[in-house]
Amino acid sequence: MSSAYTIGHYVRTTLPRIGLEFILPSNPNISVFHSLFKSCSETKDSRWAFIIFRRLLESNVKPSDLTFSLLIKAYVADASSSTVVDSPNAKIEANQIQTHLRKSGFNQYVYLTTAFLDFYGKLGCIYYAQHLFEEMPRRDVVSWNALICGYSRNGYDYDALEVFVQMLREGFSPCQRTLVGLVPSCGRPDIIFQGKAIHGFGIKSGLDLDCRVKNALTSMYAKCADLQAAEVLFEEICEKTEVSWNTMIGAYGQNGLFDEAMLVFKQMQKERMEVNYVTIICLLSANAHLDSTHCYVIKTGFATDASVITSLVCSYAGCGNIESAGLLYNLMPQKNLVSLTAMISGYAEKGNMGLVVECFTQMLQLKMKPDAVAMVSILHGFTDPTFIGSGLGIHAYGLKTGLCADCLVVNGLISMYSKFGDIETVFSLFSEMGEKQLISWNSVISGCVQVGRTSDAMELFCQMRMYGHSPDAITIASLLAGCSEVGFLQFGERLHNYVLRNNLDMEDFLETALVDMYIKCGRLESAERVFKSIKEPCLATWNTMISGYGLSGHEHKALSCYSEMQEQGLKPDRITFLGVLSACIHGGLVWEGKRYFRSMREDFGMIPGLQHNACMVDLLSRAGFLEEAVIFVKNMEVEPDSAVWGALLSSCCIHQELKLGECLAKRLLLLDYNSGGLYVLMSNLYASKGRWDDVARVRKMMKDTGGDGSSGISLIEVSSLEKMNNSMCLSDLSLNTNYWQLSSPH
DNA sequence: CTAGGGTTAG
Numbered sequence: 001m002s003s004a005y006t007i008g009h010y011v012r013t014t015l016p017r018i019g020l021e022f023i024l025p026s027n028p029n030i031s032v033f034h035s036l037f038k039s040c041s042e043t044k045d046s047r048w049a050f051i052i053f054r055r056l057l058e059s060n061v062k063p064s065d066l067t068f069s070l071l072i073k074a075y076v077a078d079a080s081s082s083t084v085v086d087s088p089n090a091k092i093e094a095n096q097i098q099t100h101l102r103k104s105g106f107n108q109y110v111y112l113t114t115a116f117l118d119f120y121g122k123l124g125c126i127y128y129a130q131h132l133f134e135e136m137p138r139r140d141v142v143s144w145n146a147l148i149c150g151y152s153r154n155g156y157d158y159d160a161l162e163v164f165v166q167m168l169r170e171g172f173s174p175c176q177r178t179l180v181g182l183v184p185s186c187g188r189p190d191i192i193f194q195g196k197a198i199h200g201f202g203i204k205s206g207l208d209l210d211c212r213v214k215n216a217l218t219s220m221y222a223k224c225a226d227l228q229a230a231e232v233l234f235e236e237i238c239e240k241t242e243v244s245w246n247t248m249i250g251a252y253g254q255n256g257l258f259d260e261a262m263l264v265f266k267q268m269q270k271e272r273m274e275v276n277y278v279t280i281i282c283l284l285s286a287n288a289h290l291d292s293t294h295c296y297v298i299k300t301g302f303a304t305d306a307s308v309i310t311s312l313v314c315s316y317a318g319c320g321n322i323e324s325a326g327l328l329y330n331l332m333p334q335k336n337l338v339s340l341t342a343m344i345s346g347y348a349e350k351g352n353m354g355l356v357v358e359c360f361t362q363m364l365q366l367k368m369k370p371d372a373v374a375m376v377s378i379l380h381g382f383t384d385p386t387f388i389g390s391g392l393g394i395h396a397y398g399l400k401t402g403l404c405a406d407c408l409v410v411n412g413l414i415s416m417y418s419k420f421g422d423i424e425t426v427f428s429l430f431s432e433m434g435e436k437q438l439i440s441w442n443s444v445i446s447g448c449v450q451v452g453r454t455s456d457a458m459e460l461f462c463q464m465r466m467y468g469h470s471p472d473a474i475t476i477a478s479l480l481a482g483c484s485e486v487g488f489l490q491f492g493e494r495l496h497n498y499v500l501r502n503n504l505d506m507e508d509f510l511e512t513a514l515v516d517m518y519i520k521c522g523r524l525e526s527a528e529r530v531f532k533s534i535k536e537p538c539l540a541t542w543n544t545m546i547s548g549y550g551l552s553g554h555e556h557k558a559l560s561c562y563s564e565m566q567e568q569g570l571k572p573d574r575i576t577f578l579g580v581l582s583a584c585i586h587g588g589l590v591w592e593g594k595r596y597f598r599s600m601r602e603d604f605g606m607i608p609g610l611q612h613n614a615c616m617v618d619l620l621s622r623a624g625f626l627e628e629a630v631i632f633v634k635n636m637e638v639e640p641d642s643a644v645w646g647a648l649l650s651s652c653c654i655h656q657e658l659k660l661g662e663c664l665a666k667r668l669l670l671l672d673y674n675s676g677g678l679y680v681l682m683s684n685l686y687a688s689k690g691r692w693d694d695v696a697r698v699r700k701m702m703k704d705t706g707g708d709g710s711s712g713i714s715l716i717e718v719s720s721l722e723k724m725n726n727s728m729c730l731s732d733l734s735l736n737t738n739y740w741q742l743s744s745p746h
Numbered sequence: 747c748t749a750g751g752g753t754t755a756g
Contacts, residue, residue, distance in 0.1 A: 179747095180747050181747090183747080184747075210747095211747085212747045213747080214747085215747040215748065216747045216748090217747095218747090218748090219747070219748065241747090241748090242748085243747055243748045244747090244748080245748085246747095246748040246749075247747075247748045248748090249748090250748065250749070251748095276748090277749080278748050278749045278750095279748090279749090280749090281748090281749040281750055282748070282749060284749095284750080285749075285750070307749070307750060308749095308750085309750095310750050310751085311749075311750045312750095313750085313751090314750055314751060315750090317751090318751095336750095336751095337751075338750055338751045339750080339751075340751085341751040341752075342750080342751050343751090344751085345751070345752070371751090371752095372752075372753095373751055373752040373753090374751075374752080375752085376751095376752040376753050377751070377752055377753090379752095379753085380752075380753075407753095408752070408753060409753090411752095411753050411754070412752080412753055414753095414754090415753070415754070438754085439753060439754050440753095440754085441754090442753095442754040442755080443753075443754050444754095445754090446754060446755070447754095472754090473755075474754050474755045475754085475755095476755095477754095477755050477756080478754080478755065481755085481756095507755085508755095508756080509755045509756045510755080512755090512756070513755075513756085538756095540756060
């Protein structure tokens, strides 16, 4: 025994560098191989396990059941790290070992088949596990546990529950481990009811007294946002382990209670609990102060832990500090899919698609297998039609690899094609989807609104209700945006009512969408009412209200709204200034406009963009200061674009400045600005001077270039009434029919 | 048993 141990120890330290032949005696016996397998387990390195097994067969040594047990243990010990799980070899090797197991007849040992079953579950090969289980002539509680755990950890939550019921029916008595494997499957709002039943079962059987069962239950309730239940369970645990504490930190973090998470962490240290790497990961996901946590990681020596570094990369990338994320990522000796995906999503958020594509290439070079989440992160970056080529490429990659079968990926594709304006592809992707989740409906509805097909969005909304989905804040916000676009006030009001009656979470974007809808539909008072009801409007909502006042011709209200916003301690952004400046244009407030334009740079350090400059040109020229406007354009730091020249030109129309107008029109044509608007303006300009020949000439030019202006569309609300009523009677929006009759058409 | 990457809105 002692010599075997020595060999094992020797192997552990030197195996990777010297060949196996060097260590093996000429006539090795079985115990030598056993101790080699043991050392693989100890070092959590299964890379040599298969080679050793081959040598064993070559040496004509007959394996025993213990051989297989130790061999599979070597794999399972390594399976906790992701390397063996990601390795395609592990699956093939396990298959081969299993064949030998059958040949030698040792598969009659329940414990050996169960060990394989468990390993297949850990590798994610759940169908192999299932198959093995079905083939087993005899099973024990451990076999059932392994199958339940396999289903559970691979996301087959219903199957896990079903197997549990079957297990009870066949008269097996669950143990603590059964529940520990099963309970994580119930951490979903749709099956928390079953989770509570299991909890009850645990109480009745006394199995819930086990700390690990209680940990799992705590986490289950936290995942369903039932923090009270989680707290009660946590308190109930007599001997809390570090896992219990981590679970509670995670519970608060997942539900946005960051201060509470921090308190639990402090309490944990007070109780002299040992902080482990999962604690750090939980803290990071609970929005702990990034710099301090990073320091803490370095001081406590967790900086060598790959999972911790991965989490740090994710946190830095998530808060927009992609530089720090990149520095850390580059220092990682062993890159992994999660950290690289975090990098991709950071670059995508910043719109740096060059680097996104580079990361994707790196992913393939490093032989990582992109999964659905990685795909979605990449797709997310393709924000406009300039990326159609790369977007199609990624779509093709998804088709080839089978990743497009994942509805996550299809959702990503739907929103990408919406941004490309390719609504036909959106529809075909959507119709080919099997089970359509709420998020898929939302994606396609928002896609319709984005490309200006509001009536299709409404129709889809009806269908969505027919399929039994309840709209959420995002559905409503998308539809409200559609209402704003076509001025569909009554539908917008119904949506508002739906929000109020169903206590939908009044998130920032929903409030903003409501205010915007009322403004665009010409209901300033309603917009004001909604705005005043908001406790703490966010910057976007303030911006909407400011520009709304401007749009409605209340420039002074817009400006006082702007001051009020600053009194609330909010800092304006570029969009705020667009609202403020356009309000000045509407009111002809030249002096004020100039002041705000200056303030943008002097008080807030923002460099005015093209749009801000166009506003100034518009402001000056409309008010008749054409000469000053021209000087302003000449002094601009950025190259003027069509909007700037267009603003000048339209003022020439108002002030009948023919010569300047002609000069500007030429410039615009040189900019390749070939829009009907330009010809219409010029035609009007000539008409104002009575130069009818020129009018005819411009009109002909317009026809020749095919730019006959965009035809106007008039929308009357009543025309959509029927469609809307259809939608309403399917939803509980229509339950209140009185409202519908009482509200007079506006 | 606890844990890290993602989607719809803006």
